[in-house]
Amino acid sequence: MLIQEMTRQESLNLLIRTRLCRLACAQGNQPYVVPFYFAYHNNSLYSASTVGQKIDWMRKNPLVCVEADEVASPHEWMSVVVFGRYEELPDTPEYQSERAVAYNVLQKQVVWWEPGYTKTILHGTERQLVPVFCRINIGQITGHRATP
Amino acid sequence: MLIQEMTRQESLNLLIRTRLCRLACAQGNQPYVVPFYFAYHNNSLYSASTVGQKIDWMRKNPLVCVEADEVASPHEWMSVVVFGRYEELPDTPEYQSERAVAYNVLQKQVVWWEPGYTKTILHGTERQLVPVFCRINIGQITGHRATP
Numbered sequence: 001m002l003i004q005e006m007t008r009q010e011s012l013n014l015l016i017r018t019r020l021c022r023l024a025c026a027q028g029n030q031p032y033v034v035p036f037y038f039a040y041h042n043n044s045l046y047s048a049s050t051v052g053q054k055i056d057w058m059r060k061n062p063l064v065c066v067e068a069d070e071v072a073s074p075h076e077w078m079s080v081v082v083f084g085r086y087e088e089l090p091d092t093p094e095y096q097s098e099r100a101v102a103y104n105v106l107q108k109q110v111v112w113w114e115p116g117y118t119k120t121i122l123h124g125t126e127r128q129l130v131p132v133f134c135r136i137n138i139g140q141i142t143g144h145r146a147t148p
Numbered sequence: 149m150l151i152q153e154m155t156r157q158e159s160l161n162l163l164i165r166t167r168l169c170r171l172a173c174a175q176g177n178q179p180y181v182v183p184f185y186f187a188y189h190n191n192s193l194y195s196a197s198t199v200g201q202k203i204d205w206m207r208k209n210p211l212v213c214v215e216a217d218e219v220a221s222p223h224e225w226m227s228v229v230v231f232g233r234y235e236e237l238p239d240t241p242e243y244q245s246e247r248a249v250a251y252n253v254l255q256k257q258v259v260w261w262e263p264g265y266t267k268t269i270l271h272g273t274e275r276q277l278v279p280v281f282c283r284i285n286i287g288q289i290t291g292h293r294a295t296p
Contacts, residue, residue: 020222022215024172024181031179033172033215035227067170067181074168079183 001075006143011080014068014143015040019109021068023136025057025086032057036066038136039109045084045136046102055132058086064136073148080143082136089133102133149223154291159228162216162291163188167257169216171284173205173234180205184214186284187257193232193284194250203280206234212284221296228291230284237281250281 006014015021023036034054038045045066049055058064062085069079089098154162163169171184182202186193193214197203206212210233217227237246 020219022170022172022181024170024174024179024213026172026174026177026179029174029209030211030231031172031174031181031213032229032231033170033179033181033213034229035215035217035219035225037222061177063178065172065179065181067183069183071168071183074185077183081180081182083178083180 001146001148003144003146006078006080006145008141010145011141011143012040014070014078014080015045015082018068018070021045021066023054024065024067025054026061026063027057038066039105041101041105043138045082045138046105046133047135048102048106048131048133051130051132055088055134058134059088062086066136075148076146078143078145080141082138083140084136084138087135087137089135098135099133102135149294149296151292151294154226154228154293156289158293159289159291160188162218162226162228163193163230166216166218169193169214171202172213172215173202174209174211175205186214187253189249189253191286192235193230193286194253194281195283196250196254196279196281199278199280203236203282206282207236210234214284223296224294226291226293228289230286231288232284232286235283235285237283246283247281250283 019037021036021038022033024031024033036047038047064084064086066082066084069077071077089095089102167185169184169186170181172179172181184195186195212232212234214230214232217225219225237243237250
């Protein structure tokens with residue numbers, strides 16, 4: 001097996017065709033990683049989510065890392081890692097055009113209200129359905145490809 | 149779709165049958181997440197890797213987070229999140245028995261020398277093949293299951 005670097009465009013292409021990645025955020029020295037559905041558009045990863053631990057943490061510290069991959073086997077895979085910054089798109093007058101962009105790309109590319117925006121029963125109580133529109137602005141991006 | 153919590157044993161069972169997860173570590177406020185092959189044994193996730201960014205970061209800050217999942221569709225999935233602590237198993241006399249445990253569980257459960265322990269050409273130079281045996285000691289574990 002040989003592991004080699006992917007070009008920036010090859011890495012972006014993987015993000016363009018991917019819907020599910022893993023998103024890591026951090027509070028103090030403690031990292032936290034969860035599955036994350038997104039849609040790529042114009043150097044950003046758009047998403048919609050209900051408020052919870054990951055949104056709480058990213059509001060306090062917007063530095064995030066995203067990993068997306070395509071694994072055919074342990075010997076044949078591609079993995080892209082993005083260092084980026086969380087930006088919330090609140091329901092305020094100055095963010096309306098950005099929220100419209102988010103809504104459009106999510107509607108086209110993912111069933112955006114699932115699983116983030118869904119009925120969730122935790123500790124016996126139903127979680128509120130308050131969708132948060134957000135995007136990860138891509139900073140550094142690297143990709144690696146393994147071939148047999 | 150309904151999202152519900154999994155029991156600790158259900159979450160551990162997912163780790164027992166999983167080989168590939170995503171591992172997040174952090175340096176300062178910056179998280180970093182990568183694919184991670186492991187084998188579960190006795191409340192720890194064992195792995196072998198070559199030295200690189202993730203090992204460098206975990207040596208400086210052992211707090212990590214691991215996410216493992218089984219995704220049938222956006223409406224049917226399980227996801228387990230572990231907060232844990234990185235522990236290196238160096239080639240010293242006091243760690244020989246722990247290294248033997250690591251070697252045994254990895255040999256049984258994963259092709260442990262791949263992809264971490266493999267020929268890698270980056271920036272035109274071949275990376276050294278120095279395997280690092282390590283484990284993630286599981287602290288908090290939570291799991292969620294979505295059903296249609």
